[in-house]
Amino acid sequence: MYVCICNAVTERHIGEAVSEGVSTLRELRTRLGVAGECGRCATCARDCLRTAMAEQTTTAKPAMTAFAPSYSLAVEAV
């Protein structure tokens, strides 16, 4: 879905920016131009930013869980 029509920015673009470290609307504006023209997309862009950050946090947890069992085995082996 397009979030910013003026700059042709989609939710996917915002998700990619978040995965590369963007965490504020200001950073998103600097990087993608979101809310830099008419500004009508600012609220939606902020919501997408928060959603993408929450999803990134959610997807990071399984990686930690996957690491934990091997750590436990390593400790048991010592």
Ligand code: FES
């Ligand atoms: S729709 Fe994003 S600046 Fe206009």
